[in-house]
Amino acid sequence: MITKATVIKRKISRKALGVGFSVLSVGSLLALSIIAFPGSGGALTCQGTVVDPVVGMAPTQDGQGYWIADSKGDIESCGDATAELPLSSSSGNVTAIAGDPSANGFWLVTSTGSVFPFGTATNFGDASSLKLAKGIVAMAPTGDGNGYWLLGGDGGVFSYGDATFQGSSGQVDPAKAAGGTNSFIPNKPIVGIVSTQDSNGYWMVASDGGMFAFGDAGFFGSAANINLVEPIVGMTPSSDGKGYRLVASDGGIFSYGDAKFFGSASGSSTSPVVGMAPTHDGGGYWVVNQAGNIFSYGDALNVGSTTTTTSLAGSTTSSSSTTSSTQVSSTTTSTLAPAANPTELPIGDGHVSSTPEVGYVDSCQTTFNGAGAETDGPWIDTANDTWNMTTKIAVEGSVSWPNATYSVTSSGNSRIITGNDEPIDHTTGIFPIQSSDPAYQYDKNPNSIAPQNIDWTLPLNPIPLSTPKCVPMGAIGILNDGIVLFNALDSLGRDGGAHEVFDSCWEHPDSNNELHHHIVPACVYGTLTPNMSELVGYATDGYGIYVETDSNGNMLTNSDLDSCHGRTSQVMWNGTEQDVYHYDATLEYPYTIGCFHAAPISTPGL
Numbered sequence: 001m002i003t004k005a006t007v008i009k010r011k012i013s014r015k016a017l018g019v020g021f022s023v024l025s026v027g028s029l030l031a032l033s034i035i036a037f038p039g040s041g042g043a044l045t046c047q048g049t050v051v052d053p054v055v056g057m058a059p060t061q062d063g064q065g066y067w068i069a070d071s072k073g074d075i076e077s078c079g080d081a082t083a084e085l086p087l088s089s090s091s092g093n094v095t096a097i098a099g100d101p102s103a104n105g106f107w108l109v110t111s112t113g114s115v116f117p118f119g120t121a122t123n124f125g126d127a128s129s130l131k132l133a134k135g136i137v138a139m140a141p142t143g144d145g146n147g148y149w150l151l152g153g154d155g156g157v158f159s160y161g162d163a164t165f166q167g168s169s170g171q172v173d174p175a176k177a178a179g180g181t182n183s184f185i186p187n188k189p190i191v192g193i194v195s196t197q198d199s200n201g202y203w204m205v206a207s208d209g210g211m212f213a214f215g216d217a218g219f220f221g222s223a224a225n226i227n228l229v230e231p232i233v234g235m236t237p238s239s240d241g242k243g244y245r246l247v248a249s250d251g252g253i254f255s256y257g258d259a260k261f262f263g264s265a266s267g268s269s270t271s272p273v274v275g276m277a278p279t280h281d282g283g284g285y286w287v288v289n290q291a292g293n294i295f296s297y298g299d300a301l302n303v304g305s306t307t308t309t310t311s312l313a314g315s316t317t318s319s320s321s322t323t324s325s326t327q328v329s330s331t332t333t334s335t336l337a338p339a340a341n342p343t344e345l346p347i348g349d350g351h352v353s354s355t356p357e358v359g360y361v362d363s364c365q366t367t368f369n370g371a372g373a374e375t376d377g378p379w380i381d382t383a384n385d386t387w388n389m390t391t392k393i394a395v396e397g398s399v400s401w402p403n404a405t406y407s408v409t410s411s412g413n414s415r416i417i418t419g420n421d422e423p424i425d426h427t428t429g430i431f432p433i434q435s436s437d438p439a440y441q442y443d444k445n446p447n448s449i450a451p452q453n454i455d456w457t458l459p460l461n462p463i464p465l466s467t468p469k470c471v472p473m474g475a476i477g478i479l480n481d482g483i484v485l486f487n488a489l490d491s492l493g494r495d496g497g498a499h500e501v502f503d504s505c506w507e508h509p510d511s512n513n514e515l516h517h518h519i520v521p522a523c524v525y526g527t528l529t530p531n532m533s534e535l536v537g538y539a540t541d542g543y544g545i546y547v548e549t550d551s552n553g554n555m556l557t558n559s560d561l562d563s564c565h566g567r568t569s570q571v572m573w574n575g576t577e578q579d580v581y582h583y584d585a586t587l588e589y590p591y592t593i594g595c596f597h598a599a600p601i602s603t604p605g606l
Contacts, residue, residue, distance in 0.1 A: 520547060
């Protein structure tokens with residue numbers, strides 16, 4: 001579901017893609033800015049320099065350039081964005097920048113309500129003469145660029161040009177708020193405003209995620225009932241106005257209505273995020289932080305620079321949070337990671353460690369002397385140390401399990417999982433493997449399938465460990481077909497996915513007659529589609545196990561994930577779309593979980 005974020009540092013030549021919406025941002029910024037923007041095509045040099053904390057980015061009308069502004073009004077122009085002189089230092093504290101959606105220009109707005117047009121943008125009036133209860137924090141232009149709304153931190157709305165007042169949640173004098181009246185008082189400061197597609201309404205968002213819809217703006221949900229790790233700093237609408245996204249200062253993204261989620265800067269941004277902007281067709285967006293770094297997602301393309309990058313992978317949330325993740329970091333590249341080739345998968349033999357490491361199993365067991373597949377099959381290329389998933393033989397047979405049970409319920413802060421480790425939705429092969437079965441010449445698995453007692457109580461919202469924990473041999477999770485999941489190792493400590501032989505749903509029994517998977521098989525998740533995110537099971541530490549794909553429909557790879565084979569991204573969790581840490585299935589070894597991100601439960605009876 002996620003595409004990779006790209007960060008390109010200032011002083012590097014680049015070209016930008018932009019959109020016809022403004023990036024909404026908040027004042028009170030703290031860090032020095034370093035400008036960046038991933039685009040597509042050739043490289044164009046930016047002109048001008050920003051010195052103070054960045055407040056936002058405004059793309060040009062054709063999407064081939066952008067302007068960056070800092071809190072003192074310094075401007076950097078990139079791509080086909082016209083070069084502009086900075087504001088006078090006496091103009092006041094700049095809190096927002098908004099692009100003219102109909103031409104090549106933009107506005108800067110100060111906290112005192114002054115509006116400064118640049119390029120083709122026109123000044124239709126400002127709030128500098130008003131006695132404001134709270135400073136101006138954002139601007140939203142109308143669709144034709146012939147007007148705009150200014151937003152106060154208390155929710156006061158001021159309309160100019162062809163922007164029509166639709167309501168306000170502020171505490172300003174109604175006579176000075178374009179004839180408006182107070183409708184309600186927000187619990188937290190208002191931080192962003194965007195217009196509907198026809199400019200006959202607008203949304204406002206508060207720092208606690210509360211959403212306020214006016215005019216013909218529809219209400220599609222809010223983050224007000226979520227215990228945020230970091231506050232919301234802005235929002236942007238979907239292309240048809242039937243949804244919107246919120247962005248938190250740690251880069252967490254919340255999508256509502258038909259607004260698609262393409263990725264977040266959680267764990268990627270090293271300074272607070274200040275806003276976001278969508279691509280013109282709604283197929284992606286950029287996130288900008290106060291250091292001026294731009295993160296691109298979906299069809300928000302980049303120039304493919306090889307300069308410093310940061311990552312999507314590995315952020316965590318607090319136990320009570322459902323978004324806005326923080327803390328764990330790793331690396332990513334400026335383009336989508338190459339898809340794993342199922343015909344040439346690297347064999348994971350020897351990739352066992354005693355500490356967390358990407359692409360390894362951090363195993364609690366360090367010596368191995370069990371049994372396993374006796375002979376390497378023709379799907380294994382020993383010369384190149386790879387194996388072919390598509391040609392691997394499967395155990396024959398079609399055994400039904402009419403007494404299979406599997407249940408997942410919640411109670412308080414716990415998730416209760418019960419079952420008997422028999423498949424609820426598919427048949428199995430015949431075990432022990434019959435001597436007449438072609439699979440027998442490679443793996444003489446003598447074990448049978450017998451019901452097990454699964455009665456697990458997992459946390460609904462796991463609490464991350466300060467240091468990840470090793471994974472045991474035996475059950476480390478359970479998949480939605482009711483079958484437990486083992487780690488990637490066979491009893492000899494080898495890559496079990498490559499060496500051992502399974503039935504058509506990639507399962508087999510161990511010496512305790514316990515049926516299990518080592519890999520999340522297609523019979524559990526079905527057909528892969530672009531930007532897919534599907535919960536396919538639960539780890540014994542409580543985190544979800546997902547199948548996620550990029551915009552091309554490819555499963556994630558090890559390079560997308562942290563040392564525990566997980567990351568933070570927006571997925572459906574506990575009934576709502578949330579930015580949460582979770583594990584991801586891959587075609588590459590170690591396939592599912594490399595170490596535990598939270599404390600696992602014991603699995604009695606298994």
